[in-house]
Amino acid sequence: xxxxxxxxxxxxxxxxxxxxxIVLALLVFDLGxxxxxxxxxxxxxxxxxxxxxxxxxxxxxxxIWWQMGATATAQYLTAFVVEKSLAMDNVFVIALIFGFFAIxxxxxxxxxxxxxxxxxxxxGIMIGLGATIVEQYHWVLYIFAAFLIVTGIKMLxxxxxxxxxxxxxxxxxxxxxxxxxxxxxxxxxxVRKPHPETGQIIRYATPLFLALIMIxxxxxxxxxxxxxxxxxxxxxxxxxYTSNIFAILGLRALYFALAAILHRFAYLKxxxxxxxxxxxxxxxxxxxxxxxxxxxxxxxxxxxxxxxxGVAVSLWKTSTTNIAAVPVSTDDGQPRV
Numbered sequence: 001x002x003x004x005x006x007x008x009x010x011x012x013x014x015x016x017x018x019x020x021x022i023v024l025a026l027l028v029f030d031l032g033x034x035x036x037x038x039x040x041x042x043x044x045x046x047x048x049x050x051x052x053x054x055x056x057x058x059x060x061x062x063x064i065w066w067q068m069g070a071t072a073t074a075q076y077l078t079a080f081v082v083e084k085s086l087a088m089d090n091v092f093v094i095a096l097i098f099g100f101f102a103i104x105x106x107x108x109x110x111x112x113x114x115x116x117x118x119x120x121x122x123x124g125i126m127i128g129l130g131a132t133i134v135e136q137y138h139w140v141l142y143i144f145a146a147f148l149i150v151t152g153i154k155m156l157x158x159x160x161x162x163x164x165x166x167x168x169x170x171x172x173x174x175x176x177x178x179x180x181x182x183x184x185x186x187x188x189x190x191v192r193k194p195h196p197e198t199g200q201i202i203r204y205a206t207p208l209f210l211a212l213i214m215i216x217x218x219x220x221x222x223x224x225x226x227x228x229x230x231x232x233x234x235x236x237x238x239x240x241y242t243s244n245i246f247a248i249l250g251l252r253a254l255y256f257a258l259a260a261i262l263h264r265f266a267y268l269k270x271x272x273x274x275x276x277x278x279x280x281x282x283x284x285x286x287x288x289x290x291x292x293x294x295x296x297x298x299x300x301x302x303x304x305x306x307x308x309x310g311v312a313v314s315l316w317k318t319s320t321t322n323i324a325a326v327p328v329s330t331d332d333g334q335p336r337v
Contacts, residue, residue: 009131009237015067019242022056023120026249030113040105046256053250060246064239074296075234078303079243082233082279085307086226086272087251088265091258093218101207105256107187111212112252114189118216123244126227131237141235141283144228148280151225155273170217171210179204219248229279233299267317271310278302 006013030049041049057080065073098108133140174180181204185191189209195202230240258265282294 011238041256043257050254057246078300079230083247101211145280145283148276152273152276265314267314268310
């Protein structure tokens with residue numbers, strides 16, 4: 001039993017095992033019970049599943065409070081809200097990717113499910129490296145903060161620009177280096193079929209696999225913003241990682257409900273830009289005022305206020321303006337707007 005008390009990234013091993021056990025149980029329940037058969041996930045099912053993930057994510061704060069106290073709990077909840085909010089931009093890109101590859105809605109959950117496994121590993125590596133760097137060189141936090149401010153300002157000027165999947169260099173590289181089928185083959189990521197010239201049976205990737213790779217890369221790109229943002233809230237790797245994973249799990253469950261109404265949140269990107277600027281500025285404000293750290297309760301309250309304003313403005317503006325929705329694939333595999 002002594003091995004469970006060994007410290008890993010500053011916390012006893014048993015605390016990490018508790019979290020990972022919860023996540024593994026959720027994934028097994030999700031794929032093995034709720035979605036063992038391919039089917040289209042409707043808005044109602046999406047909202048119920050998302051509510052379950054959000055409830056579990058927020059409830060985990062009770063465990064944080066029990067083990068780490070009130071300050072850590074406020075930091076966890078702030079990080080949870082910030083990560084879920086910043087990941088909203090990821091939902092826009094996921095919808096574009098599914099629309100570009102014309103992935104039917106009944107197969108989209110399969111892509112997102114296997115994608116989350118990659119997120120768990122990639123975020124773990126990034127957070128582990130980030131925690132090690134910050135522990136050795138505390139001044140790196142100021143670089144993170146400045147990066148967030150610059151990124152937020154930049155986002156204010158490009159928030160209304162569309163992503164163009166067909167111009168992505170990685171996609172062109174994959175198509176040149178891999179054998180890719182033109183059509184889907186059910187929910188398979190790979191199929192074996194004869195080469196058109198040699199007749200030899202070889203393995204082909206399907207568009208479903210390309211969509212998975214593009215979504216993983218998109219998450220990695222967005223993590224470059226979100227992980228430093230959470231490190232400016234707390235440098236505790238346990239709080240950073242648990243808040244990240246719970247937020248992403250819940251958001252991907254909510255995707256199927258959000259995809260149909262993404263156009264109603266067209267102005268939320270501006271709120272996310274302001275949020276990044278605020279998160280980066282907190283480090284310098286605390287330093288200027290001689291505080292050890294920006295008060296976690298203030299941070300949580302201001303974060304809620306910025307996001308609430310962004311949602312309210314979006315709903316108000318789009319209630320009278322006909323804004324084109326992001327393409328979402330239909331059951332027959334054709335993009336829908």
